[in-house]
């Protein structure tokens with residue numbers, strides 16, 4: 164399973180492509196895809212957004228779903244989704260109710 | 265301190281305008297990311313995990329109170345209330361919006377600072393002994409030469425597209441506090457028998473994937489030849505350094521593959537063409553730059569000893585801090601102070617805007633307006649009257665910066681690691697914090713004595729783990745963090761590269777492993793005055809391996 168992530172051009176904020184084609188600032192809003200065709204579709208959307216100067220550093224990342232919650236497989240992506248584990252009051256974790264365990 | 269002249273002002277202002285324009289055009293979509301990325305990197309703007317990162321140059325780690333206050337202002341206004349001082353004597357802000365960076369750079373320019381050449385394959389910020397101009401053991405202040413190199417290397421057309429980045433460090437004392445032997449060029453300022461100033465020149469040191477100790481290629485280079493000789497080194501490197509493989513592109517690989525003797529021959533041959541050119545430094549020019557670094561007028565303050573005696577009786581905390589964080593100054597009535605950015609469980613190198621302001625005030629009031637950033641990620645007050653040390657200590661206590669742990673095990677260097685850095689394989693900071701908490705007792709730390717512990721989150725080694733007495737390197741193994749421990753490294757005048765002691769440790773095991781190493785050392789040292797590094801050099805790795813991986817040890821399973 165994969166999702167498409169990037170950083171927003173203007174401020175570097177971590178974003179994920181949502182099913183409605185917008186760039187969401189919340190991991191759980193990401194569109195999760197399973198087939199090569201859907202991956203290609205996400206990548207095409209990412210390429211388009213890169214060309215349109217909305218986002219930079221566009222990448223597909225692997226995730227799993229447990230209890231309906233999306234969780235990136237790599238620690239790097241888990242940290243991107245929440246913020247630095249060293250500064251619980253900074254980054255997305257400060258805005259959501261789910262800081263690092 | 266060096267002050268910008270008209271040329272410097274015009275140059276930095278022009279660069280700010282140019283980059284502001286580039287940012288505007290990028291944000292409007294007029295230029296692509298591919299075109300913009302090299303431009304932003306030339307101006308110190310990286311993209312990391314959570315946001316952009318701005319790396320600001322602090323030339324040879326020297327800054328004034330006014331500049332420190334501006335860093336506090338930037339932290340508060342454009343960032344998240346803190347900054348991270350690095351092993352390159354720079355500061356990094358982790359959260360600026362790209363759209364704010366032109367304003368940040370304008371603010372910086374107003375206090376004669378910038379972020380130029382903090383990235384890219386050019387000659388980076390020249391680093392120097394953080395006690396320069398203050399140290400009792402110094403032959404001369406190395407910073408005028410660092411400044412000469414800075415001016416010469418700034419947007420140098422010939423050396424702006426080198427095979428790879430290039431780092432120069434300078435020290436003016438026998439005791440090397442600038443780790444010159446792990447830099448591309450290391451310069452040791454010294455005097456010859458005739459009393460003239462010059463340099464021992466080291467080339468080809470470096471850390472990263474292939475750590476190497478620099479080779480001394482000149483025992484005494486007259487000061488007037490500094491730029492001709494450096495140019496000769498750069499030319500040979502620029503011509504023959506490998507551009508086919510990023511991992512083999514540093515000058516250390518060229519030195520290694522060519523051989524020191526042959527490379528020295530090439531450099532000397534090139535130098536022979538340059539020695540009598542306009543690169544020769546006129547004495548008047550050197551002395552003119554030197555005047556910018558003229559030490560403050562240090563009036564006699566003989567009242568210090570009596571005040572210190574009483575203050576130590578009154579406050580044990582002060583007595584401990586005095587012993588640990590205060591070093592001898594060339595003037596007997598003064599001292600140089602290390603402000604530890606390594607409080608128990610804190611993040612090495614981080615300071616809040618409030619702390620930066622407080623330190624600026626202290627420097628203004630008691631320290632002739634001068635501050636330094638050390639490559640060990642602490643701040644330094646280079647000139648404080650001994651009579652004022654108690655007042656400085658009290659002010660530092662107030663802002664939470666009086667931890668008396670300089671050179672002890674909790675005075676840890678740690679790179680940003682996977683909490684911030686896009687290149688990281690593992691986290692560094694939480695490892696440092698955990699070790700710092702485990703060894704929280706200062707009494708225990710003093711009992712252990714000098715111990716340099718350094719942590720990097722990947723093999724790029726920004727956390728200098730190769731030269732840590734105990735080094736920790738984070739790697740990724742099967743998707744999880746794993747930490748390799750190296751022992752016996754050292755980044756001083758007896759530089760050595762640490763040796764990997766054995767297989768790595770999981771995050772929850774690494775502090776135990778460090779403790780095992782420390783306990784093993786305590787058990788085998790010949791006397792309490794035998795430092796960890798000396799004991800390690802005497803006994804080698806075997807007892808530590810045995811303690812860490814001995815068959816009876818369940819942790820090794």
Ligand code: SF4
Pocket residue numbers: 679680681682685686687688689692720721722723724725726727
């Ligand atoms: S050592 Fe690696 S992880 Fe640490 S700051 Fe350098 S590049 Fe990043």
